[in-house]
Amino acid sequence: MMIVSVASGKGGTGKTTVAASLASVWDGALLGVDLDVEEPNLHLFLHPTIEGSELAYLTVPTVDEAKCTYCGACSDLCQFAAISVMGQVILTFPEMCHGCGGCIAVCPEKAISPGQRELGEISWGVAGGVGFLAGRLRVGEAMSPPLMRRVKARLEQRLATTGEEAIIDAPPGVSCPAVNAVMDSDVILLVTEPTPFGVYDFKLAWEAFTPLGKPLGAVINRAGLGNDAIYRCCQEKGLPILAEIPYDRAIAEAYARGRIIADLSPGVKETFVTLRDKIRDLAKTSQLREAAHA
Ligand code: SF4
Numbered sequence: 001m002m003i004v005s006v007a008s009g010k011g012g013t014g015k016t017t018v019a020a021s022l023a024s025v026w027d028g029a030l031l032g033v034d035l036d037v038e039e040p041n042l043h044l045f046l047h048p049t050i051e052g053s054e055l056a057y058l059t060v061p062t063v064d065e066a067k068c069t070y071c072g073a074c075s076d077l078c079q080f081a082a083i084s085v086m087g088q089v090i091l092t093f094p095e096m097c098h099g100c101g102g103c104i105a106v107c108p109e110k111a112i113s114p115g116q117r118e119l120g121e122i123s124w125g126v127a128g129g130v131g132f133l134a135g136r137l138r139v140g141e142a143m144s145p146p147l148m149r150r151v152k153a154r155l156e157q158r159l160a161t162t163g164e165e166a167i168i169d170a171p172p173g174v175s176c177p178a179v180n181a182v183m184d185s186d187v188i189l190l191v192t193e194p195t196p197f198g199v200y201d202f203k204l205a206w207e208a209f210t211p212l213g214k215p216l217g218a219v220i221n222r223a224g225l226g227n228d229a230i231y232r233c234c235q236e237k238g239l240p241i242l243a244e245i246p247y248d249r250a251i252a253e254a255y256a257r258g259r260i261i262a263d264l265s266p267g268v269k270e271t272f273v274t275l276r277d278k279i280r281d282l283a284k285t286s287q288l289r290e291a292a293h294a
């Protein structure tokens with residue numbers, strides 16, 4: 001069982017189209033997972049039939065002021081200033097709550113009960129022979145990690161029962177949600193492009209993801225655009241380039257129309273088949289190395 005994350009140092013590098021095309025050439029039972037919950041768009045390429053969905057919630061405090069003595073134990077505990085006692089007034093700020101439940105546990109009067117804040121929606125379905133799972137953050141919801149954790153929990157549960165492998169479309173960037181999305185993967189792909197911004201963000205991504213100790217490989221999208229700085233960067237960092245997708249008008253059009261670019265021509269398809277095989281090799285080499293050190 002393998003989990004591959006497709007990440008990028010910034011948005012707009014073609015991360016999702018790489019994830020979708022890789023899914024289209026995968027050789028076995030696969031689940032395509034959209035963990036880019038702030039801007040999910042894997043469905044635009046995979047066109048899944050949605051079979052089910054559910055809303056995800058975070059537990060936030062609801063205070064019964066009739067029981068509250070304004071002792072302040074809850075606000076003293078809360079690291080996030082999501083509950084505050086000022087004299088004979090207690091205020092809650094559900095949008096700032098991380099749902100730890102600490103205030104509920106610490107209240108001596110049992111004045112706090114669990115309420116709910118909607119995080120967003122989790123949906124699942126099937127796209128051709130590929131399973132599909134995605135999270136979509138509620139508009140106005142500021143925190144993506146709690147919803148991502150719910151999607152990941154469902155992902156783990158599903159892989160344990162189906163034996164599927166998974167390709168995760170991770171959030172772009174190097175923020176906490178992006179690192180959280182890829183940290184349980186067996187292989188992390190960094191999609192980049194050979195432009196100055198691409199190289200800059202690629203270096204940030206390399207710095208953020210390398211400490212995870214997972215095998216990393218680069219996919220260079222729009223190869224032929226810009227200069228060779230990204231190639232030198234990969235060489236310096238010892239990062240294998242697993243695929244190059246040419247800067248090509250037909251590919252750009254297919255991307256804009258939400259098409260799987262691997263379906264464009266036998267040559268592009270072969271690029272993704274080779275990428276798939278290199279990912280498997282990278283995972284195997286890493287496992288052998290780990291076994292040798294065990
Ligand atoms: S811990 Fe309970 S009793 Fe004390 S201020 Fe908070 S809600 Fe009120």
Ligand code: SF4
Binds near residue numbers: 060080100
């Ligand atoms: S549940 Fe945790 S984060 Fe939320 S208000 Fe209570 S202590 Fe603060």
